[in-house]
Amino acid sequence: MTTLGVTRTTLLKDLRMEWRSKDAINSMLFFALLVVVIFSFAFNPTAEESRRIAGGLIWVAFLFAAVVALNQTWARELRNQVLDAYRVSPAPPNALFLAKAIGNFFFVVVLEALMAPLFVVFYDLRSVGPVWQLIVVALLGTWALVVNGTFFAALSIRTRSREIMLPLILFPISIPALLAMVDATTSILTGEASPDFWIKMLAVYDVVFTAVCLLLFESVLNAE
Amino acid sequence: MKSLFIAFVVFTLGLLAFSTYQALFVAPTEQTMGEVQRIFYYHVPSAWTAGVCFFVNFLASVVYLWKRNLASDALAAASAEVGVTFCTIVLITGPIWARPVWGIWWTWDARLTTTLVLWLIYVSYLVLRRFSAGGQTQVLAAALAIFGFVDVPIVYMSIRWFRTQHPSPVMGGGENSGLDPAMLHAFFWNLLAFTCVGIVLMAVRYRLQMLEETVEATHAAAALQGGAQ
Numbered sequence: 001m002t003t004l005g006v007t008r009t010t011l012l013k014d015l016r017m018e019w020r021s022k023d024a025i026n027s028m029l030f031f032a033l034l035v036v037v038i039f040s041f042a043f044n045p046t047a048e049e050s051r052r053i054a055g056g057l058i059w060v061a062f063l064f065a066a067v068v069a070l071n072q073t074w075a076r077e078l079r080n081q082v083l084d085a086y087r088v089s090p091a092p093p094n095a096l097f098l099a100k101a102i103g104n105f106f107f108v109v110v111l112e113a114l115m116a117p118l119f120v121v122f123y124d125l126r127s128v129g130p131v132w133q134l135i136v137v138a139l140l141g142t143w144a145l146v147v148n149g150t151f152f153a154a155l156s157i158r159t160r161s162r163e164i165m166l167p168l169i170l171f172p173i174s175i176p177a178l179l180a181m182v183d184a185t186t187s188i189l190t191g192e193a194s195p196d197f198w199i200k201m202l203a204v205y206d207v208v209f210t211a212v213c214l215l216l217f218e219s220v221l222n223a224e
Numbered sequence: 225m226k227s228l229f230i231a232f233v234v235f236t237l238g239l240l241a242f243s244t245y246q247a248l249f250v251a252p253t254e255q256t257m258g259e260v261q262r263i264f265y266y267h268v269p270s271a272w273t274a275g276v277c278f279f280v281n282f283l284a285s286v287v288y289l290w291k292r293n294l295a296s297d298a299l300a301a302a303s304a305e306v307g308v309t310f311c312t313i314v315l316i317t318g319p320i321w322a323r324p325v326w327g328i329w330w331t332w333d334a335r336l337t338t339t340l341v342l343w344l345i346y347v348s349y350l351v352l353r354r355f356s357a358g359g360q361t362q363v364l365a366a367a368l369a370i371f372g373f374v375d376v377p378i379v380y381m382s383i384r385w386f387r388t389q390h391p392s393p394v395m396g397g398g399e400n401s402g403l404d405p406a407m408l409h410a411f412f413w414n415l416l417a418f419t420c421v422g423i424v425l426m427a428v429r430y431r432l433q434m435l436e437e438t439v440e441a442t443h444a445a446a447a448l449q450g451g452a453q
Contacts, residue, residue: 148371155364159356168351169368172344173375176382183386197385205378212374216367219289223363 003095010099017076018107024069028111032065033118040122050123055185058119059178063145066108067167070149073100074157083221093218101150101213108142128191137188137195140202141181144209148173151213154220177205229427236420243410243417251410263321265410269418270313271339277307277422278346278373285369288362294437297362300369302429304349306422311343334384341379345372 018024039057043049077083086096119125127134149170156165184198247265254261284300287293318336319329330336349372353365 151371152368155352155356155367158360158364159352161355165352165355169348172341172348173371175341175344176375176378179382179386201378201382201385208374208378209371212371216289216370219363220367223360 003092003098006091006095007099007102010096011103014099014103015106018103024072024107025110028065028069028107029114031068032061032111032115035061035064036115036118036122045123051125051128051189052186054119054123054125054189055182057123058115058185059141059181061115062108062112062142063171063174063178065111066104066142066145066149067170069104069107069111070146070153070170071156071163071166073104073150073153078157087222093221094214096221097150097154097213097217101147104146104150105143108146109139112138112142125189127189129188129195131188133188133195133199134185136199137181137184137202140199140206141177141184144177144181144202144205145170145174147206147210147213148177151217151220154217158223177202180205232420233424236417236424239413239417239420243413246410246413251407252404254407257325260321260324263317265414266418267314267317267321268411269415270310270317272415273418273422274307274310274314274342276419277303277310277426278342278376280426281307281346281349281369282373285366285373288366289370292362294362295434297366298430298433298437299426300366301353301433302426304346304353304369305429306425308343308346308350309425310418310422311339311346314339315343332383332386334380334386337383338376338380342372342376345375348372 036057039061043053043057045053074083077086149166152170152173153166155169156162159165180198180201184195184202187193187195187198243265247262251262251265253259280303281300284296284303287296288300318339322331323329349365349368352368353361356364
């Protein structure tokens with residue numbers, strides 16, 4: 001099987017399992033909803049203020065929710081030694097990684113699409129800048145979180161207390177990406193500054209860390 | 225080898241005493257900042273040593289993924305721990321100096337923030353080492369070390385942009401507006417002394433790590449022979 005074939009098969013398998021169980025998306029959705037509600041109690045912003053802080057709130061909520069899904073990425077492959085079977089098979093490791101990353105990307109994008117209207121309603125958001133730029137930021141930013149998150153989930157699955165390990169190693173590395181997402185979103189919402197630098201920066205972050213992930217995943221998968 | 229190491233430790237201690245004397249008594253007192261400026265002789269050499277340690281950590285991690293030898297993993301572990309220690313010193317001495325000079329303990333300036341993020345990344349590296357099981361630790365840690373090292377320039381770039389766009393609350397400028405030769409003299413002695421201290425600590429920690437590996441391997445071998453103690 002080629003890399004593309006393995007990626008497609010694994011991805012379709014994951015999407016089908018998620019479609020039938022809806023484990024990841026339901027827990028993410030409910031978690032993100034809770035964060036949104038708690039934030040709006042905690043800050044109680046006016047429309048003008050909320051436009052200024054919404055970038056931060058949205059991305060922190062999505063980051064926390066994404067961790068919920070990322071933690072489940074590899075867990076189901078541990079049952080019945082699927083991961084070990086994969087390891088001894090001749091299938092390329094990076095195909096498995098890409099399938100998992102794309103699957104997570106898809107879940108988080110669906111989450112964002114469902115949550116965005118809620119943010120608009122709860123925080124009375126109206127964008128001053130062009131909305132299509134927000135979509136670009138969301139896609140690039142989500143990939144930045146998810147590609148590293150999928151990789152670090154594969155790391156943390158091999159540690160004790162694995163659920164808590166993922167955010168501990170993912171958050172420090174993700175700080176520049178998070179800063180870029182938050183600042184780009186705020187610049188677009190307020191229309192006060194150009195988000196161009198941050199969008200370029202996210203693209204660079206995505207390319208660099210996708211390359212590092214693909215370079216190192218085989219070693220991590222085969223770590224004994 | 226051992227006597228060479230002891231000689232180096234003695235040399236380092238002598239150097240440290242001399243450089244401390246230079247920093248506290250020989251170097252002239254700074255005109256506007258006063259005595260508090262002398263923290264500079266500890267702050268900057270610590271930052272330099274931390275940087276060297278993290279660089280060693282990166283190289284050792286790459287070598288480990290390539291050669292899979294225990295020695296480079298032990299070096300990676302040792303350099304990360306010593307690096308975090310010196311980075312902590314930087315983060316503590318910085319605010320002590322900033323409070324009287326800038327009037328604030330902390331500002332989200334590019335260098336400060338990058339140092340803090342660097343510290344967070346390597347602390348998470350140490351946590352990962354502590355929490356991962358058995359033989360997997362080395363590979364997982366090496367992978368994370370490479371991620372951390374790649375991340376640092378990106379962090380610096382993004383924070384610099386972040387701060388050039390927004391007004392900075394910093395009152396005074398940096399300390400780099402040309403040093404008095406006497407200060408430079410004291411500074412270089414301290415730079416040398418701190419680098420040597422870093423090397424000594426790394427060497428001790430490396431030796432300890434190697435001993436731990438040997439003890440574990442011996443226990444494993446004894447258990448395999450059925451004579452576990």
